[in-house]
Structures are given as structure tokens and as C-alpha cells.
Amino acid sequence: MIAATMHRMAHPPAPQLVVSPSEAAALDRLVRARTTEQRLAQRARIVIHAAAGVPNKRIAAEVGVNLMTVLLWRRRFEAKRLAGLHDAPRPGRTPTYTRADRDRVIALTLEPPPDGTTHWSARRIALRVGMSIRTVQRIWAEAGLKPHRVETFKFSTDPALEAKVHDVVGLYLAPPERAIVLSVDEKTQIQALDRTQPLLPLRPGQVERHTHDYKRNGTTSLFAALNIATGEVTHQARTRHTGADFLAFLRRVDRAYSDHELHVILDNVSTHKTPAVRAWLARHPRITFHFTPTSASWLNQVETWFGILSRQAIRRGSFASVKELVARIDTFTANWNAGSTPFVWTKTADEILAKAVRKRPATSESGH
Numbered sequence: 001m002i003a004a005t006m007h008r009m010a011h012p013p014a015p016q017l018v019v020s021p022s023e024a025a026a027l028d029r030l031v032r033a034r035t036t037e038q039r040l041a042q043r044a045r046i047v048i049h050a051a052a053g054v055p056n057k058r059i060a061a062e063v064g065v066n067l068m069t070v071l072l073w074r075r076r077f078e079a080k081r082l083a084g085l086h087d088a089p090r091p092g093r094t095p096t097y098t099r100a101d102r103d104r105v106i107a108l109t110l111e112p113p114p115d116g117t118t119h120w121s122a123r124r125i126a127l128r129v130g131m132s133i134r135t136v137q138r139i140w141a142e143a144g145l146k147p148h149r150v151e152t153f154k155f156s157t158d159p160a161l162e163a164k165v166h167d168v169v170g171l172y173l174a175p176p177e178r179a180i181v182l183s184v185d186e187k188t189q190i191q192a193l194d195r196t197q198p199l200l201p202l203r204p205g206q207v208e209r210h211t212h213d214y215k216r217n218g219t220t221s222l223f224a225a226l227n228i229a230t231g232e233v234t235h236q237a238r239t240r241h242t243g244a245d246f247l248a249f250l251r252r253v254d255r256a257y258s259d260h261e262l263h264v265i266l267d268n269v270s271t272h273k274t275p276a277v278r279a280w281l282a283r284h285p286r287i288t289f290h291f292t293p294t295s296a297s298w299l300n301q302v303e304t305w306f307g308i309l310s311r312q313a314i315r316r317g318s319f320a321s322v323k324e325l326v327a328r329i330d331t332f333t334a335n336w337n338a339g340s341t342p343f344v345w346t347k348t349a350d351e352i353l354a355k356a357v358r359k360r361p362a363t364s365e366s367g368h
Contacts, residue, residue: 016050016051016052016053017047017050017051017074017077017078018051019047019048019051023081023082024048024051026082027044027047027048027082028048030044030085031044031045031048040085040086042063042064042065043073043076043085044085045063046059046063046065046069046070046073046074047073047074047077047085049062049063050070050074050077056070056071056074073085096135097131097135101129101131102139102142102143104129105125105129105131105136105139105140106139106143106145108120108125108128108129109125109140109145109147110145119147119148120147121147121148122136122137122140154295155295156293156294156295156296157294157295158293158294158295158296160293161293161296161353162349162353164290164291164292164293164296165293165296165299165349165352165353166349167290168265168290168292168299168300169299169345169347169348169349169352170349171228171263171265171290172228172301172345173345173348175228175229175263176261176263178260178261179260179261179262179263180227180229180257180260180261180262180263181227181228181229181262181263181265182225182226182227182228182234182253182257182262182263182264182265183225183226183228183265183266183300183301183302184223184224184225184226184253184264184265184266184300184302185223185224185266185267185297185300185302185303185306186221186222186223186224186241186246186249186271187221187222187224187306187309187310188221188222188241189219189221190219190220190221190222190314190325190329191216191218191219192216192217192218192219192220192319192320192321192322192324192325193214193215193216193217193317193318193319194214194215194217194318194319194320195210195211195213195214195215195318196211196213196214196215197210197211199318208316210316210318214318217319217320217321217322218321218322219322220237220238220239220322220325220326221237221238221239221240221241221245222235222236222237222238222306222329223235223236223237223238223241223245223246223249224236224302224305224306225249225253225256225264225302226301226302226305227342228301228342228343228345229342230340230341230342231336231340231341231342231343232337232340233302233305233333233336233337233340234252234253234256235329235330235333236248236249236252237326237329237330241271242271243270243271243272243274243276243277244276245271246271246272246274246277247274247276247277247280250277250280250287251280254284254287260286261286261287261288262286262287262288263288263290264287264288264289264290265290265291265292265299265300265301266289266290266291266292266300267291267292267296267297267300268291268292268293268294272289272291299352301343301345304343305336305343309329309332309333312332313328313329313331313332314328314329
């Protein structure tokens with residue numbers, strides 16, 4: 001009898017864990033939330049049971065853990081409250097390479113290679129600095145470096161650059177009332193290419209395949225006018241792209257929009273400014289030309305449509321004749337117009353000019 005009493009005194013029941021109402025509410029949310037990590041929800045249940053006075057062994061059985069786990073999270077909660085239920089951050093492995101090592105890779109990448117090549121590869125950088133290729137690639141990714149890529153650019157030298165940009169962008173963002181704005185250009189020398197062998201079509205597990213060599217079956221030039229308000233395209237295929245061909249297309253556009261004032265955006269090629277075109281324009285005062293700056297045909301929205309046409313209907317096609325090519329263009333354009341939507345222009349003239357205008361050196365003077 002005395003021995004049993006001494007045994008009970010040596011292992012007294014654990015005191016009830018004191019939890020505030022706000023802590024109880026937070027613990028309940030952790031248990032109920034579907035996004036809570038399972039281990040965190042398990043710890044919250046241990047504390048909830050302990051706060052209700054449930055013995056530790058019974059908590060271990062109900063939660064599905066051992067007794068030592070129950071005691072651990074009770075102590076953590078008593079010491080750090082809710083924050084104690086979360087895992088402490090671990091220091092992790094010591095980095096193999098220092099910041100100086102990474103800076104060395106970046107600095108070397110920005111310098112021209114000494115072996116006569118135009119740019120560094122990850123393999124050659126790795127051999128030079130004694131790192132793995134994957135480490136070099138990771139450093140490049142962190143620094144946003146892509147030595148294998150190159151982009152082109154061209155600054156417009158048009159003296160009327162700012163005025164033309166404001167004019168064209170103004171038509172996109174705030175077109176005149178009761179007037180139609182058309183983006184006009186021509187895509188010249190579209191080739192009717194026929195592959196030397198029939199293409200192998202797409203099938204499960206196999207991409208479409210075609211021969212790399214082809215037969216040229218002639219070319220066509222495509223004139224197009226994009227209505228910026230609707231996205232609808234008026235087009236015409238011509239064998240050539242002379243001033244006379246452009247004038248013929250203008251007459252077609254004139255018939256298509258015979259009852260409207262027209263503002264036509266186009267680039268500065270000579271076929272758009274022939275005496276015959278200027279004379280025709282003088283006889284049609286309801287039509288006004290707006291020219292994009294030199295070297296800035298990207299400002300013309302119809303160029304976007306030409307890109308879509310090339311990717312979706314021409315580039316992967318095979319055409320036995322120019323007639324087949326023109327028929328494909330006609331079909332594509334008809335389907336485009338059936339569900340046409342306009343392109344949304346978002347950049348203001350000032351935003352474009354901030355990037356398009358080449359800044360003069362600080363030493364230059366306006367008088368030179």
C-alpha cells in the first residue's frame with residue numbers, strides 16, 4: 001500500500017495546460033483549416049487536448065504519436081506559445097561558393113572571351129573558373145544573364161520622329177469621331193514554297209515533319225488595310241508592289257469604305273508617294289495619310305496581323321502554285337474577319353519616345 005502511494009507520488013499527473021481564449025481560437029483554426037500542414041495541425045490538437053486536461057498518455061493514443069512527442073509540444077507551447085508550434089529555421093548547408101565567386105563569374109561573362117569567340121558558353125566559363133556547368137547556369141539565371149541570346153535594335157533618325165509618333169499613337173488611342181482609321185502596308189515577295197516530299201502529319205508521339213528543301217513556285221505581294229476599331233482586314237494580292245499596284249489597292253479600300261472619312265497609317269516607302277498616288281489623294285480629300293517615322297514600321301498595327309498570317313497560314317504550308325498560296329491567304333482572311341477583334345494599343349507616345357529616342361552624349365552641343 002505504501003509502495004503504491006509512493007509510486008503515484010513519483011509520477012504525478014501533468015498539470016492542465018493554460019490556454020487563453022485567443023490562443024484557443026487560433027488553435028481551432030489551425031485544426032479546421034484545410035491548408036494547414038498535417039504536422040502543425042497535429043501539434044495544435046495536442047495542445048487543445050492538454051488544455052482540456054486530458055492525460056498525456058491518452059493524448060498520445062488519440063493523436064497517434066508517442067508520449068515523448070506530446071511532452072515535447074507541451075513544453076514548446078508553454079515556452080513560446082503559438083510560435084513554438086512552428087519548426088525553427090534551419091541553418092542549411094554552408095554554400096560551396098562565396099559571393100565573390102559569383103561576382104567573378106558575372107564579371108567574366110560580361111567580358112569578351114579571349115579565344116576569339118563572340119560570347120561565353122556555360123561549359124567554357126565552368127572550365128575557366130573551376131565550377132560545374134549547372135552552377136554557372138544557376139548564377140546566370142540569378143543575374144538575368146543570357147549570353148547565348150542577342151536582339152537587334154535600330155534608332156530612327158527621322159527629324160520629325162516625335163511629331164509622327166504623337167500623330168500615329170494619337171489615332172490609336174483617340175481616333176477622330178465618325179472616322180475610320182486604317183493601318184495599311186504590303187508584305188512583299190511571299191513565296192509559294194512546295195516541299196520536295198509530302199509532309200508527315202502530326203500524330204500521337206510524333207510532331208509534324210517536312211523536308212528542309214523545297215521548290216519555289218513563284219511569289220506574290222499582299223496589300224492589307226487593318227481597321228483598328230474592328231480588327232477587320234481588307235486585302236489584295238498582286239504580282240508586283242509598284243506604285244500602280246498600291247494605287248489599285250487604294251481604290252479597293254476607297255470602295256470598301258466609300259461613306260467614311262479615312263485616316264490611313266502607312267510607312268515611308270516610295271510606292272506610297274508616287275505622283276499618281278499624290279494626285280489621286282488630292283482628288284479624295286476625305287482620305288488623309290499619316291506616315292510612321294523612318295525605321296519605325298513596327299508602329300504600324302497591320303504588321304502584327306502580317307506576323308499572325310505568316311505563323312498560322314504560310315510558314316508551315318506547302319503550295320504547288322501562287323494560286324494556291326493566294327487561296328490560302330483569302331481563306332485565312334475571311335475566317336479572321338468573321339471573328340475579328342481589334343488589337344489593343346496600350347503605350348502612350350511619351351512612353352514610346354522614352355525608349356525610341358537615342359540620347360545624345362552629354363558633351364554634344366545643339367549648334368553642331
